[in-house]
Amino acid sequence: MLSTLDPIPLPLTHAWLQAWWRAFSINMQLEFRCVYIEGALVGVAPLVRVRERYRGVPVTLLKLAANGHTPYSSIVVDSAVIGRDREAVLGLLTQLSGDEVGLFFKIHQNSDLKRFLLDRSIPGHNRVGEKPSLYTPVIRIDQPWEAFYRSRPRKLKKSLNHKLNRFGKNAGFSIHEEVISSPDQDTVRELVEISANSWKATVGNDLRSNERSRRFLYNLIESFGPPGLVSAWIVRDGERPVAFEVHLKYDDIVYPIRADFDESYKAYSPGSVLEYTALKRLFEKGLAKEYYTCADDYWYLSNWTSEYQSYCTVELFGASPKLRLLYLLEYRLIPILKRFLGKRAKQRRRPDGQKGE
Numbered sequence: 001m002l003s004t005l006d007p008i009p010l011p012l013t014h015a016w017l018q019a020w021w022r023a024f025s026i027n028m029q030l031e032f033r034c035v036y037i038e039g040a041l042v043g044v045a046p047l048v049r050v051r052e053r054y055r056g057v058p059v060t061l062l063k064l065a066a067n068g069h070t071p072y073s074s075i076v077v078d079s080a081v082i083g084r085d086r087e088a089v090l091g092l093l094t095q096l097s098g099d100e101v102g103l104f105f106k107i108h109q110n111s112d113l114k115r116f117l118l119d120r121s122i123p124g125h126n127r128v129g130e131k132p133s134l135y136t137p138v139i140r141i142d143q144p145w146e147a148f149y150r151s152r153p154r155k156l157k158k159s160l161n162h163k164l165n166r167f168g169k170n171a172g173f174s175i176h177e178e179v180i181s182s183p184d185q186d187t188v189r190e191l192v193e194i195s196a197n198s199w200k201a202t203v204g205n206d207l208r209s210n211e212r213s214r215r216f217l218y219n220l221i222e223s224f225g226p227p228g229l230v231s232a233w234i235v236r237d238g239e240r241p242v243a244f245e246v247h248l249k250y251d252d253i254v255y256p257i258r259a260d261f262d263e264s265y266k267a268y269s270p271g272s273v274l275e276y277t278a279l280k281r282l283f284e285k286g287l288a289k290e291y292y293t294c295a296d297d298y299w300y301l302s303n304w305t306s307e308y309q310s311y312c313t314v315e316l317f318g319a320s321p322k323l324r325l326l327y328l329l330e331y332r333l334i335p336i337l338k339r340f341l342g343k344r345a346k347q348r349r350r351p352d353g354q355k356g357e
Helices: 014-024 083-094 112-117 145-150 154-168 186-196 199-203 211-224 263-268 270-285 321-347
Strands: 028-037 040-054 057-064 100-108 128-140 173-179 230-237 240-250 253-261 290-292 308-317
Touching (some): 014 211, 100 112, 100 128, 100 321, 186 230, 186 253, 211 253, 240 263, 253 270, 263 270
Antiparallel strands (some): 100 308, 128 290
């Protein structure tokens, strides 16, 4: 089914889902739903069931197999299935029991799935809520680099010129792209070393201390590395690794799935220089049609493009008394409290913007 889609959604491929499951499945139960019509597969949904706390209350979540490492997620229904049959397939793929919360994480704002879930006329959908998720910058590679770079904001080019000049004054710096086919390569060990020296180490999210994140990267390399789909752009200062950006290329789209830099080199802006160099090479080679940033709308990315993919999270609550109360708390009471507290905060400020006594 995925082969009929354009582009093929990387996070829904067997290789990606297997890598994800092997890294993050602790205490989870896999539920891969498939729907058939007259023996033909017409719908799939990669789901997991897990016990977690929602606002401190223990609940059973039925959610898409996705987390912070996943660029986006969804379910797939054959485009040939339309009308009531399509509604029925979507219903089977998203059906909950009365004591479950459905968590549909990072789904597209314009997707059929979102429209279906938010349709309160469907039985069981009267306790549903939507929250914003990622607003991901996307860079189309469809013109010469010179034309693309010329169209970028002046402030970006001015900032980059300053960073490139400062970076170039250190004769020891070098930048290379290296193909990664196995997690046993020395290059991969360098990635872990760089990450361990990054700011992420202070919050336990670097590749050395976060075993699950490291395992996921290794799994992706094992799955996509042998065909030559994984590469790493690396900055070195002499022999010392300083910064990296890992690319996974799939169906003509480049996904920068991980990037870190050594915090002690922050003054040289190695991450910005590396991203500039990698993007320039992608345009010059013309071997991909898109650079999908896998990130939110960070200010440094917004200067590179004006095109975005917008995602949201939809939560569907079962009919048990506990979940009814949780829904009322989350989508009725808490929004009222936030508005009230926001008004109170504004009232405490003076007209000139300074806080009152």
